[in-house]
Amino acid sequence: MNSNVGSPFFTDFDINNELDWQMSRAEKYCIINLLQFLKPDVAIEIGTFKGGSLQVINEFSNHIYSIDISEAPRKFLQVGFNKVQFRVGQSHLIIDxxxxxxxxxxxxxxxxxxxxxxxxxxxxxxxxxxLAYPHKNKVTILLHDSFNPQCRAGIKSVNYSNYPNVSYVELDYITGSFWHNKSYREMWGGFAMIVIDPNMKGEALNLSSQEHLFRRAYLSSIHLIKDPFHFLVPFKQKIFKKLGLRQKTDIYTDF
Ligand SMILES: C[S@@+](CC[C@H](N)C(=O)[O-])C[C@H]1O[C@@H](n2cnc3c(N)ncnc32)[C@H](O)[C@@H]1O
Known part of the structure; x- marks a missing residue:
């Protein structure tokens, strides 16, 4: 997703446009407003990249951990973000x-x-x-790219009834985009929101309020053709690496 879709943008928050921020206008408004409201004591970000979203988290949180599988974000950002603890590794292995x-x-x-x-x-x-961790207080989670069929399937594949402190799940808290810029017939963006509330009693509210929009877009998307072959991605990555060819995702680890 291109970072310049925000302009013109109306906020008191001083956006640093030099930090590539891979979010849409609606997502930017959402995360700025949400964090301005929550003012978290501690916030964690999975997926640092070039610090676009981190600049907002950094502004409104007391303590911040930002995780990335690549060393590049820490090297690129540590000087400007001295409050942030950068952690390098696979998020699901180090977050606990x-x-x-x-x-x-x-x-x-x-x-x-x-x-x-x-x-x-x-x-x-x-x-x-x-979700497996026994959180002691309320935690608000935003998941980016919930409009992308792979991400959405991942969010949907979790059995939320196994986690009684989940009080809210909404796949389309912010709706995503179809065929954005040059992403030929691809579906990206959107925020899902999940709220963990240890005082939760009763049943979680489980929503995907734009499911019809998602399905309509999916039928016209390239994912319909591409996704059944997703299992080939690791092989493609290995072949590209062997041949020394650059891949789309190299921008995340190599900058
Ligand atoms: C889309 S970018 C994040 C964009 C950033 N949040 C923003 O809004 O500007 C995704 C990042 O996640 C990182 N990443 C991918 N797989 C990961 C994993 N298993 N654990 C930690 N980070 C990972 C990539 O290296 C990349 O920097």
């Missing part, structure tokens, strides 16, 4: 340790942005490792 660290410090985790591995299994792993 971060939860424990926050608890040991008597801090309060209140916000998580999930924007890392966008495959169905990747999203599922991230979500399950977040």
């Amino acid at each position: 340790g971060i939860f424990k660290e926050i608890e040991d410090k008597n801090q309060k985790l209140e916000f998580i942005l999930v924007d890392g591995d966008h495959s169905k299994i990747g999203v599922k792993r991230d979500l399950e490792s977040i």
Whole structure:
């Protein structure tokens, strides 16, 4: 998603346009307003990239952990973001340790942005490792790209009834985009929201308010043709690497 879709943009928040921010106008408005309201004691971001979303999290949170599988974001951003603890690794393997660290410090985790591995299994792993932890207070989670069929399937594949402290699940908190810029017939963007509330009693509200829009777009999308062959992606990555060819996703790890 191109970062310049925000202009003109109306906010008191001083956006640094030099930080590539892979979110749409609606998503930017949402996350700025949400964090301005929540003012989290601690926030975690999965998927740092070039610090676009991190700049907002950094502004409104007391303590921040930002996780990326690549070393590049830490090297690129540490100087400008001295309040942020950059962690390098696979998010689903290291996030539990971060939860424990926050608890040991008597801090309060209140916000998580999930924007890392966008495959169905990747999203599922991230979500399950977040939900399995016995959180002591309310945590608001935003998941980016819930309009992308792979991400959406990952979010949907979690059995929320296994986690009694989940009070709210909405796949289309912010609706995504179809055929955005040059992404030929692709579906990206959107925010799902999940709320963990340890005082939760009763049944969670489980919504996908734009499911009809999602299905209509899916029928005209390239995902219909591409996604059945998704299992070939690891082979393609290996072949490209062997041949020394650049892939679309290299921009995330190599900058
Ligand atoms: C779409 S970008 C994040 C964009 C950023 N949040 C923003 O709005 O500007 C996704 C990032 O997730 C990272 N990533 C991919 N898989 C990951 C994983 N398993 N664990 C941690 N980070 C991962 C990538 O290296 C990439 O930097």
